[in-house]
Amino acid sequence: MNTFLPIQEIVHSAWTQHVTAHEKVVLELDCAQKEFLLDEMRRLTKSISAAIECGDHQILLDYLGWLRRTLEQEVVSVEIWSQIIETIFEQISHSLEALTGDVFHEIHGLKNIALDHLSHKFSPITSFPEVALEATDIQNLAGSLIAGTQVFPYDMFTSAKVQGGSTYEHVAQSLIQPTMYYIGDLWEQGKIGTLQEQMATISAQAILAQVKVLSPTLPRNKRKVLLSCVPGNQHELGLKMIQDRLDLGGFETRNLRAGASIDSILRHIDQDKPDMVGLSVCLSRQIPDLKRIMDMIRTEFSQNRPFLMAGGLVLNVTQTTASEVHADVKVRSLEGLREVIS
Template structure:
């Protein structure tokens, strides 16, 4: 990845240039980059935008415009992906209540679908009772939770405790910007999987797919 490409994309997102942002991402994928590398490009651009916001170089309005532009790019990218694979497992994704940063969930959803998962993305700011109700009704094998704000960590612990106390608990995956800076393992159990990089998430997906292929006899 060209070190300047995430910076160029970040500037385009902040300026709300939808078509330019899509051309940067689309051409990156068309030139032979994997879906993972393409999402790393977007992730690095969004991290740059977050840094600009922390340094007061951009406003909240700029950050919101960048998020909306990125949302469009991700939706268009997802539309271009191959959806012909028959899903084999279920994953439910959401942000804890109070968490509005949902872009990472959209990228994780696409990666899961690439590995033949059926995905329901419930998005931002999901209260715990609704999360539990959705899990009990749909019975996913995996629940992915995104969190990026320190003050929501007590809520994260409560979510994990209640989910893992269900009669047939799913595997809980936790991701988000906080994991880049903090060790959150104390907020989960030994069964909780904490993902601090997109590459780590794909490695988990690959290992899961390998285990499944050994059981079913299918090739991955």
């Protein structure tokens, strides 16, 4: 799909048109049904947009699997959601065809896949790995982070489900990461403000710092790693987790964090001569810059090129491969990082 097309605007417009056309039906829903419908429509439209932009239908199917499980509560029926999805995809097709003059057969194909997946009882609920926490645990930990609690909740390790897992990798990947994803959803839904989301990030960083101090550290191995967000990516927490894990593994790390320019990244590679370089992206629109930087590193440091790692949210939720972003490896988790550096 041509990523220069205004996909998100078209999808949002399709949803607005659907609400207008079915206003009478929407008005008949009670408050709980309306709230559920509006919250899930935000998720649905974002999933459709990402699936079209990335050319990866699994993004949408992961969401629909989760949605199907919530529909067991009979808040809004599968039939209503099927009508919503069919109407939205038809309006997306009409908008794209009117805009470009082309017929987008892949949109029709994606619609059929989505409808089949929503009604299928035995299709996978999600492709994400299972986490140690229950939904209520995530909500409780999220509440603590949003409130600014920066003390590590040791009592969470008293339960059998997380007992024995008190390592940095476990805390970061199985506790903090899913909780921050949940907090991100709350922010996107408008249920918390930007300051609350930022407070949660600060709290998470403070907790991880405590866990890092308590974690065993391997002897220094003299291997250097340079880390940076790709320009435009302001989400640093995941990159900080990678840095901490490398520090504990004996690596010498430099983290340029968010805000580093392409020239700055290349200059630090020339000065530090790292063995590995890791770059992080959050949104699909940042992937072209990721590819460009990877290509520039390959060209300018061809004789002593560092090993190239890529990671970040958009790479975690899509089937994009390392070769597609011109990296040597895609790191989706700290567990995956362990396999790379072992």
